[in-house]
Amino acid sequence: MESTVVQNLVTQFFSVDHERLDFLFRMYRENKQNQRYKAVLLFDKFSEGLKRHIRWEEELLFPMFEKATGMNGSGPTMVMRHEHDKIRAMLDEISESLKNDDHSEALEKALSELLLLHNEKEEQVLYVQCDRALTEEQLLTLFLDM
Numbered sequence: 001m002e003s004t005v006v007q008n009l010v011t012q013f014f015s016v017d018h019e020r021l022d023f024l025f026r027m028y029r030e031n032k033q034n035q036r037y038k039a040v041l042l043f044d045k046f047s048e049g050l051k052r053h054i055r056w057e058e059e060l061l062f063p064m065f066e067k068a069t070g071m072n073g074s075g076p077t078m079v080m081r082h083e084h085d086k087i088r089a090m091l092d093e094i095s096e097s098l099k100n101d102d103h104s105e106a107l108e109k110a111l112s113e114l115l116l117l118h119n120e121k122e123e124q125v126l127y128v129q130c131d132r133a134l135t136e137e138q139l140l141t142l143f144l145d146m
């Protein structure tokens with residue numbers, strides 16, 4: 001069957017969203033010394049966007065992949081879910097320290113390093129597998145529900 005859907009749509013869409021989020025996080029870090037107010041807004045936007053990205057994965061994309069491949073409770077999505085828990089906790093910790101005007105440099109560096117590895121695994125392995133495993137109808141459901 002000939003597919004008319006953009007090739008590698010999952011990989012493309014979710015990878016570009018990673019780029020957008022990385023950019024917001026970098027802008028926050030570049031502005032936090034001199035433009036505190038702007039930096040806080042940037043961090044909130046980044047954190048909110050990353051949590052939404054994770055929700056799309058955990059509630060829609062991963063279950064579809066798990067169903068299509070029969071990989072339930074094992075495999076790449078379990079590792080990713082575990083890392084998401086860490087990422088969410090770090091986002092909340094940074095957000096707390098921003099409210100209290102605390103120094104969060106070390107935490108931000110750790111998050112940045114974790115995200116680099118996490119995103120690389122998703123972009124090079126999991127999304128590619130999703131693009132292979134999901135049908136056009138599943139893709140449609142995914143993008144309608146997002």
Ligand SMILES: [Fe+2]
Pocket residue numbers: 054057080084118122
């Ligand atoms: Fe993820």
